[in-house]
Amino acid sequence: MMFYTAKDAWMPCEWQKDTTNLLVGFCKSEDLIYMQKQMHLFSKNTIKEVLGQSDDKKVNKVDTYYGYVFGILYLFTKYKQDTPKISFYIVLHTLLIVCDDETCLQELQKEILQLDPGVCTLEKTLREVLEYVLFHVERQLDEVENEMTAFDEKISPFDRGIANEFREYRRLMLRMSHFMEQILDVCENLLEDENTFFHTEHLHQLKIAKDKAVRIEERVRMMEEYIEQLKEEFQFQQDYKLNQTMYVFTVVTVIFLPLTLIVGWYGMNFTSMPEVTWKYGYLFVILLSVSVVGCLLLYLKRKKLL
Structure with missing residues (x-):
């Protein structure tokens, strides 16, 4: 003190x-x-x-x-x-x-x-x-x-x-x-x-x-x-990161959803489908899928979505 x-x-x-x-x-x-x-x-x-x-x-x-x-x-x-x-x-x-x-x-x-x-x-x-x-x-x-x-x-x-x-x-x-x-x-x-x-x-x-x-x-x-x-x-x-992620998922979905439809369609293997027994049926489905993806990519690019 x-x-x-x-x-x-x-x-x-x-x-x-x-x-x-x-x-x-x-x-x-x-x-x-x-x-x-x-x-x-x-x-x-x-x-x-x-x-x-x-x-x-x-x-x-x-x-x-x-x-x-x-x-x-x-x-x-x-x-x-x-x-x-x-x-x-x-x-x-x-x-x-x-x-x-x-x-x-x-x-x-x-x-x-x-x-x-x-x-x-x-x-x-x-x-x-x-x-x-x-x-x-x-x-x-x-x-x-x-x-x-x-x-x-x-x-x-x-x-x-x-x-x-x-x-x-x-x-x-x-x-x-x-x-x-x-x-x-x-x-x-x-x-x-x-x-x-x-x-x-x-x-x-x-x-x-x-x-x-x-x-x-x-x-x-x-x-x-x-x-x-x-x-x-x-x-x-x-939020921006999440939006970017959702955007990528959306684009991927838009591109591959038609392919899912094609696969599901031809995957049913009905005997009445001419493509099933056609000699070039497999190649036709491949070219069809590539064409669909290409058209969608071109469309998204023109719309400036890619």
Whole structure:
């Protein structure tokens, strides 16, 4: 557990409840439990949510309580398993970040402590947290865009696995769209500032984060449309392939159906058929079949069906 206060430089310090300077803390859930036992600062329900003991789903949200604001943010990943969670508490002039993912916690600490402490505000610090989450969304979105560009070049109606890939990408983009809606709700709830923790002249920091979230949401929507276009193109290729196959079968049927009739006709071998006993009957049927095929081919070619 580490706390820093913003003065001329970021100075390590202890928890201070009624500080007038910006105070930023970084800790894990076990540290939060220790703090709660010592000072009883926060609601037990929020502690349960931090520990993952509540029945709530993985939803990005912000809740306002008496004297503080509690929020949960998740880092978007391609797969739902092991999604890093960032919980945070906002008290007057204070931001406490709780995360059990060591890499995530260290990266957040590094990003925030790089800010100029002389001009850093609570709003600016909170913006850094939001933009850290948005950065991971953008990184996943960039990967999807690159994959879809390569995917566009290899689309083939003969690849049966492409339909399943389309399904996976559509599910991924649907998750990303819902995720961004939640982030926008978080930004709007923070901007409402029910506890009046923020200064009006600094609220533009949160608006910047919200505007960035809006732009990413637009990119997600455009990617959804692009995936839908690729799916339609793939479907068109499949339909065209099927039509070509049916066309070939139709032409073959048109050409050989008369031959089937001839074979069936002379295959009955009635004694009254003069061709059955005729010396040149066999040759006659061969020439008749060849003539029929030739006439049909010539007809189809003139009609530009071949």
